[in-house]
Amino acid sequence: MGYGSWDDRAYDAARTFRAAKGLDDFGYTADMRSVPWDQWKAHPTLDPKGVGMRESRDSDDHGNSLPIAVLFDVTGSMGSVPRIMQEKLAKLHGLLQRKGYADDPQILFGAIGDADSDRVPLQVGQFESDNRMDEQLRLILLEGGGGGQKSESYELAAYFIARHTVTDAWEKRGRKGYLFVVGDELNKKRLTARHIREVIGDDVRSDIKVDSIYRELADRWHVHYILPNQSSYYRDPEIAEHWQGLLGERFLRLDDPAAVCELIALAIGINEDRVDLGAGLADLRDIGSTGEADAVGKALAPLGGARRGRSVGALPAATGTDDVDL
Secondary structure, rough: OOOOOOOHHHHHHHHHHHHOOOOOOOOOHHHHHHOHHOOOOOOOOOOOOOOOEEEOOOOOOOOOEEEEEEEOOOHHHOHHHHHHHHHOOOOOOHHHHHHHOOOEEEEEEEEEOOOOOOOOOOOEEEOOOOOOHHHHOOOOOOOOOOOOOOOHHHHHHHHHHHOOEEEEHHHOOOEEEEEEEEOOOEEEOOOOOOHHHHOOOOOOOEEHHHHHHHHHHHOOOEEEEEOOOOOOOOOHHHHHHOOOOOHHHEEEEEHHHHHHHHHHHHHHHHHHOOOHHHHHHHHHHOOOHHHHHHHHHHHHHHHHOOOOOOOOOOOOOOOOOOOOOO
């Protein structure tokens, strides 16, 4: 995937049309709410069951593809945050290119729930370079569930990205992609083989330790976790300690959920050595994101202090020996 080009005008026109017609930006969610809960399911284009690989490939239009995956928690504890983010996330591609933070970004969107209690615990789109990424977002089901135990199935999403994506950036150039998980809770205590079989369809017979799958993921991806304000556990120290233990300075606390697009773009620009924090915040103010710049500056302070050109917050390499028997 990853053909075509993003068009801000087409995106704005589509939003204006939906508003005029009274159509929900998350149209698939509206459709599902008209049927009984036990009939809810992922849209076929976002269902991870039986997927071979999600691919980010070079093309004639985009010869230096950079894969970016953004998956956000859609359980009840996130409140209105997913809708706030949807208003901004679809413009992420344009911001990356306008400021030169990435030459040929290809963006995949997805959603995370609870494999213990939700009908749809994982949704994963395709890597796109054009306005189809907005279509992906609008097909996400905002289930609003969750199990109420302060953990969601982030580790299941990590498994999918680690084992069901293939990118030319890595295969041709040895360049990692970028994964941003937006949520407010803990991983499950372990990645269970049952969840992998039921949700993704892989014939896995042993559970996997959570830290092991994140180390495996970090072999090919720069992994970030964004904890946005207006979610239930924004100020919970246990959440911060958990994610800092896994990701170090790539745990990012965001005061303003509406700044998620700017935060992701600038985090990529800094790590790609295209801009430093000060210049990046000036870029945001230049495009009218003055309020967002303050929140982004605070969130990225740990990354902004790193030496330019260094890959910051790297995780240890996976050992491949951390599976546990059922």
